[in-house]
Amino acid sequence: MGLAIPLLVGVLLVAAGCASVPEPELRLYTVDCGSIAVDDMAPFADDGSLDGESVDLANPCFLVRHGARWLLWDTGHPDSLAGTAGIAGGGFHSTRTGRLVDQLRRLDLTPESIDYLALSHHHPDHAGNANLFRQSTWIVSRAEHEHMFSPATRENREFFDRYSDLEHSPALIFDREHDVFGDGSATIFTMPGHTPGSSVLLLRLAESGALFLTGDLYTHERALESNSVPRFTMNREELLASRRRFKNLAAREKARIVVQHAKPHFESLPRFPEFLD
Numbered sequence: 001m002g003l004a005i006p007l008l009v010g011v012l013l014v015a016a017g018c019a020s021v022p023e024p025e026l027r028l029y030t031v032d033c034g035s036i037a038v039d040d041m042a043p044f045a046d047d048g049s050l051d052g053e054s055v056d057l058a059n060p061c062f063l064v065r066h067g068a069r070w071l072l073w074d075t076g077h078p079d080s081l082a083g084t085a086g087i088a089g090g091g092f093h094s095t096r097t098g099r100l101v102d103q104l105r106r107l108d109l110t111p112e113s114i115d116y117l118a119l120s121h122h123h124p125d126h127a128g129n130a131n132l133f134r135q136s137t138w139i140v141s142r143a144e145h146e147h148m149f150s151p152a153t154r155e156n157r158e159f160f161d162r163y164s165d166l167e168h169s170p171a172l173i174f175d176r177e178h179d180v181f182g183d184g185s186a187t188i189f190t191m192p193g194h195t196p197g198s199s200v201l202l203l204r205l206a207e208s209g210a211l212f213l214t215g216d217l218y219t220h221e222r223a224l225e226s227n228s229v230p231r232f233t234m235n236r237e238e239l240l241a242s243r244r245r246f247k248n249l250a251a252r253e254k255a256r257i258v259v260q261h262a263k264p265h266f267e268s269l270p271r272f273p274e275f276l277d
């Protein structure tokens with residue numbers, strides 16, 4: 001008995017020392033948030049390499065689950081497009097088959113369930129449903145935030161009206177990078193050029209390894225090799241510098257690169273509600 005108590009205490013101490021907190025499960029869900037049929041891809045490559053090609057671009061949103069917390073990366077075309085013929089103009093035809101809110105419901109989620117909203121950038125194909133997530137904590141780069149609420153951008157109602165409510169959201173504004181869950185599993189980096197504060201998201205998944213969601217840093221999968229630049233880029237030099245920095249990061253992380261508008265990349269990801277982990 002004299003020995004048993006110290007032995008028991010010792011066993012408990014060892015057990016306590018070994019008891020590691022289980023890793024929160026990180027999951028990546030890819031949600032179909034529309035598509036964009038482009039008659040002629042010429043504007044997407046300033047080296048002429050896409051001239052005359054017609055391409056169906058994907059337009060996904062991404063849900064990231066970290067334990068009990070949820071991050072939504074991009075919101076796609078507005079849900080109001082679902083069930084309509086879409087919007088056509090300027091050689092682009094934007095459509096949406098199902099609504100984002102209905103996809104969320106398949107995981108028993110509502111917009112109020114989303115803890116964090118982050119947009120790769122503010123363009124309407126990425127921010128189409130942003131106002132639905134006004135109650136989420138909005139993680140945004142300082143440069144994109146300033147641009148989104150500048151007097152000139154406010155006047156562009158086609159852009160501004162999609163995300164105007166975020167002005168009153170709880171916001172988490174960062175300068176160069178932000179660790180979303182505080183454990184390095186999901187990190188947002190600014191990659192300016194396409195827009196002043198465009199961003200990419202690095203996920204470190206337990207089974208699948210590192211993966212980058214790249215917004216519109218590249219708008220066609222071939223640009224990963226050719227490094228062609230869309231003609232509608234806001235700052236070409238800044239974009240090229242961001243791509244150099246990005247390529248170094250991706251190599252260091254040995255990361256899979258997802259070009260969000262690339263249909264082959266979209267189709268290579270598990271079909272919702274299946275996920276990567």
Ligand SMILES: [Zn+2]
Pocket residue numbers: 123125126216261
């Ligand atoms: Zn886009």
